[in-house]
Amino acid sequence: MKKVKVIKIDVDKCNGCRACEVVCSAFHAAPKYSSTNPERSRIRVLWDPLKDIYVPVLAGEYTEAECNGRDIYTIDGKEYDECSFCRASCPSRNLFKDPDSDLPLKCDMCEEEPPLPEPLCVQWCLSDALTYEEREEEGEEEEKLGEMEVGLESLIKKHGAKTVMDTVARLAKE
Ligand code: SF4
Numbered sequence: 001m002k003k004v005k006v007i008k009i010d011v012d013k014c015n016g017c018r019a020c021e022v023v024c025s026a027f028h029a030a031p032k033y034s035s036t037n038p039e040r041s042r043i044r045v046l047w048d049p050l051k052d053i054y055v056p057v058l059a060g061e062y063t064e065a066e067c068n069g070r071d072i073y074t075i076d077g078k079e080y081d082e083c084s085f086c087r088a089s090c091p092s093r094n095l096f097k098d099p100d101s102d103l104p105l106k107c108d109m110c111e112e113e114p115p116l117p118e119p120l121c122v123q124w125c126l127s128d129a130l131t132y133e134e135r136e137e138e139g140e141e142e143e144k145l146g147e148m149e150v151g152l153e154s155l156i157k158k159h160g161a162k163t164v165m166d167t168v169a170r171l172a173k174e
């Protein structure tokens with residue numbers, strides 16, 4: 001079993017205070033908590049008071065190339081910009097890039113030692129727009145395969161693919 005960490009976002013409860021951006025950027029400052037800069041945050045709040053909406057978006061995977069297509073969302077009859085709700089750090093925009101190094105940013109769930117009871121953006125969201133839960137998922141087989149692959153790769157590097165294959169074939173017969 002593997003542990004899956006989930007931040008649930010209730011858009012209706014977000015008031016656009018941006019406390020989540022402040023604390024996330026402070027946590028990821030160097031040294032930690034030495035400064036704040038929302039552009040360094042791994043969570044950004046899509047802010048559009050005219051459309052009466054604030055949508056927190058957590059930074060996801062980095063992508064090397066921008067999409068060939070675009071999505072346009074219409075919610076309650078209001079149309080939102082292309083890419084508004086996308087989580088990727090992507091070349092087509094400045095969102096989720098470190099302002100100093102330009103390196104992509106990705107939410108790391110505030111990994112810390114000892115672990116935090118909850119991610120900081122959740123702790124600082126006083127309107128409960130962000131809530132945290134952990135759940136167990138079937139994942140053992142996948143993890144074992146991963147370990148096996150890592151092990152096999154190192155064996156192949158050390159002994160060569162043919163030797164490893166011959167050894168596996170011999171052991172399978174025994
Ligand atoms: S702290 Fe909560 S209410 Fe404030 S902007 Fe972030 S998600 Fe919205």
Ligand code: SF4
Pocket residue numbers: 023024027041042043058059106107108109110119120121122
């Ligand atoms: S979980 Fe932590 S790293 Fe991720 S957005 Fe929230 S404060 Fe930032």
